[in-house]
Amino acid sequence: MLSYALRRLLAIIPVMVVVALVVFSLLYFSPGDPALVLAGETATPEEIARIREALGLDRPYLVRLTEWSLGILHGDFGDSIFFGRSVAELMAQRAMPTLWLSLLAMIFALVLALPLGIIAAWQVGRAPDRLAMGFAVVGYSLPVFVLGYLLIFAFSVWLGWLPVQGYKPPSDGLWPFLSHLILPALTLGVVYAALIARITRSAMLDVLRQDYMRTARAKGLGLWPMLLRHALKNAAIPIMTIVGIGFGSVISGVVVTETVFNIPGIGRLTVDAILRRDYPVIQGVVLVLSGVYVLINLVVDLSYGLFDPRIKY
Amino acid sequence: MASPSVSADPDALTLGQVLRHPTIFIGVAIMAVMIIGALLAPWLGTVDPQSLSPLRRLKPPSAEAWFGGDMVGRDVFSRTLYGGRVSLMVGLSVATISIFLGLIVGLLAGFVGWVDGIVMRVMDGLMAIPSILLAVALIALTGASVGNVILAITVSEVPRVSRLVRSTVLSLKERPFVEAAIVVGTPFHALLTRHILPNTMGPLLVQGSYIFASAVLTEAALSFIGAGTPPEIPSWGNMISEGRLVFQIAPHMVFFPGVALALTVLAVNMIGDGLRDVLDPNYRAR
Numbered sequence: 001m002l003s004y005a006l007r008r009l010l011a012i013i014p015v016m017v018v019v020a021l022v023v024f025s026l027l028y029f030s031p032g033d034p035a036l037v038l039a040g041e042t043a044t045p046e047e048i049a050r051i052r053e054a055l056g057l058d059r060p061y062l063v064r065l066t067e068w069s070l071g072i073l074h075g076d077f078g079d080s081i082f083f084g085r086s087v088a089e090l091m092a093q094r095a096m097p098t099l100w101l102s103l104l105a106m107i108f109a110l111v112l113a114l115p116l117g118i119i120a121a122w123q124v125g126r127a128p129d130r131l132a133m134g135f136a137v138v139g140y141s142l143p144v145f146v147l148g149y150l151l152i153f154a155f156s157v158w159l160g161w162l163p164v165q166g167y168k169p170p171s172d173g174l175w176p177f178l179s180h181l182i183l184p185a186l187t188l189g190v191v192y193a194a195l196i197a198r199i200t201r202s203a204m205l206d207v208l209r210q211d212y213m214r215t216a217r218a219k220g221l222g223l224w225p226m227l228l229r230h231a232l233k234n235a236a237i238p239i240m241t242i243v244g245i246g247f248g249s250v251i252s253g254v255v256v257t258e259t260v261f262n263i264p265g266i267g268r269l270t271v272d273a274i275l276r277r278d279y280p281v282i283q284g285v286v287l288v289l290s291g292v293y294v295l296i297n298l299v300v301d302l303s304y305g306l307f308d309p310r311i312k313y
Numbered sequence: 314m315a316s317p318s319v320s321a322d323p324d325a326l327t328l329g330q331v332l333r334h335p336t337i338f339i340g341v342a343i344m345a346v347m348i349i350g351a352l353l354a355p356w357l358g359t360v361d362p363q364s365l366s367p368l369r370r371l372k373p374p375s376a377e378a379w380f381g382g383d384m385v386g387r388d389v390f391s392r393t394l395y396g397g398r399v400s401l402m403v404g405l406s407v408a409t410i411s412i413f414l415g416l417i418v419g420l421l422a423g424f425v426g427w428v429d430g431i432v433m434r435v436m437d438g439l440m441a442i443p444s445i446l447l448a449v450a451l452i453a454l455t456g457a458s459v460g461n462v463i464l465a466i467t468v469s470e471v472p473r474v475s476r477l478v479r480s481t482v483l484s485l486k487e488r489p490f491v492e493a494a495i496v497v498g499t500p501f502h503a504l505l506t507r508h509i510l511p512n513t514m515g516p517l518l519v520q521g522s523y524i525f526a527s528a529v530l531t532e533a534a535l536s537f538i539g540a541g542t543p544p545e546i547p548s549w550g551n552m553i554s555e556g557r558l559v560f561q562i563a564p565h566m567v568f569f570p571g572v573a574l575a576l577t578v579l580a581v582n583m584i585g586d587g588l589r590d591v592l593d594p595n596y597r598a599r
Binding site: 014015016017018019021022023026137138140141142143144145146149150152153157164248249251252255256259260270271273274275277279282283285286289290293294 | 553
């Protein structure tokens with residue numbers, strides 16, 4: 001198990017090297033002079049020269065690539081052009097709201113999707129199945145920002161139950177913290193839930209057709225113990241896999257959700273960086289979030305053994 | 314796993330059979346409305362989507378302006394119809410280009426050993442970058458334009474297509490009919506056009522519709538965060554982005570483009586789901 005985990009961890013390195021190369025080379029190989037694009041139309045030659053120097057555009061590709069990579073290995077992602085502060089520091093500052101938001105979205109998605117998928121599989125072809133899968137395809141198709149505004153309109157503007165926008169850290173008290181996160185987490189969680197519900201249904205269908213399920217029922221096992229302990233556990237691997245892969249949609253969704261709800265997290269940092277063409281920040285965010293995505297999928301792979309003791313590493 | 318393939322196949326599906334599937338039918342019907350709306354926008358009671366009229370400013374929907382006016386007095390109905398052009402063009406272009414490129418890369422990787430190792434590592438790396446972020450990074454550099462949006466989304470979709478093609482090719486190569494074809498000395502181009510490509514088309518068609526849907530969503534999300542279609546061209550994402558500032562007093566500015574966007578994506582996803590059902594007898598049997 002340990003050696004397998006180590007091998008998988010090593011296998012991440014080439015993937016991250018490619019990610020880093022892509023992120024870095026975009027700046028180098030993009031048509032035109034990035035410094036001109038970054039500086040904007042009204043920039044003076046001095047400003048352009050400053051940006052060119054800040055990005056090291058005046059030096060050879062390999063030298064810059066080496067320096068940049070060495071910096072990242074030391075946790076140095078360069079400095080933000082706009083803030084003049086280190087990108088790593090900026091990201092650390094904005095990490096918590098994003099972490100809370102995605103965690104809550106994930107919990108919400110699982111709590112919603114698992115029962116939906118299980119019931120859909122149990123009632124396959126009947127009304128509950130059609131309803132659940134209808135929800136899934138709608139949830140999968142609703143753009144995150146449209147859903148966000150619908151929810152704000154219903155719960156904040158119309159009913160007045162929840163705050164419209166903003167973020168409060170947990171230190172401000174549990175309810176202010178939660179009340180600001182409920183709608184964003186719901187918004188972000190729906191797409192994820194739709195993905196998970198679909199896979200849960202098809203994985204459960206595969207298991208429910210097995211002989212041992214009939215045996216379990218025949219020996220008098222109750223419906224729910226059968227569905228949960230026998231079926232769900234055997235369906236866990238495809239479900240875990242989509243939880244990992246689908247996390248990509250959460251990361252993409254965070255960028256949009258934080259804009260809709262005005263949450264000062266990594267996503268908001270990214271959007272602001274785009275508007276200001278603050279390229280070092282964009283590079284850093286893309287690299288770190290891709291790393292998080294790859295790591296989460298590694299953890300998912302490693303967790304297979306927990307659900308299925310037949311899997312040996 | 315018998316995918317309907319060659320024309321001689323007695324199980325081959327006709328267009329009529331495909332359209333009779335209820336999910337596909339609804340999806341195609343909604344798409345038809347959207348396409349007609351976008352293509353025939355000038356003749357459907359619209360005004361110039363850029364023309365300003367102080368009288369329309371932030372006005373709720375009425376008999377004169379069906380979807381109301383935006384904050385500078387442009388007609389939301391006209392902008393919603395014209396905005397569909399961007400979304401549909403981006404969806405169609407991204408789906409076509411990424412299927413084409415993904416097919417080439419996937420075939421190469423599936424047939425040429427040394428390409429497989431290198432290209433698939435690069436594809437793994439590209440796939441590790443969440444699609445919106447990759448697009449954002451590209452556009453932040455190249456500047457916002459519809460062409461760059463298409464390019465950026467395509468870059469993040471190609472790896473997924475090439476993976477699909479590669480794995481289909483690898484599994485087809487093990488199948489007896491392909492082995493038999495190789496043994497009797499079928500030339501490579503005939504092997505490709507007669508056996509490999511027809512059996513790849515089904516999964517690709519399904520994947521293509523999902524790519525269409527996700528490209529439409531990504532374009533809208535990019536425009537919404539200000540890294541997509543330039544503001545002078547009406548697009549659903551742009552309109553929602555402009556509407557968000559005055560959302561509480563003029564919700565119609567977000568509502569109409571939002572509904573158009575959601576319906577389009579829903580329709581394409583329904584077509585994709587339906588095609589998957591129709592093309593995969595195993596799935597239908599469930």
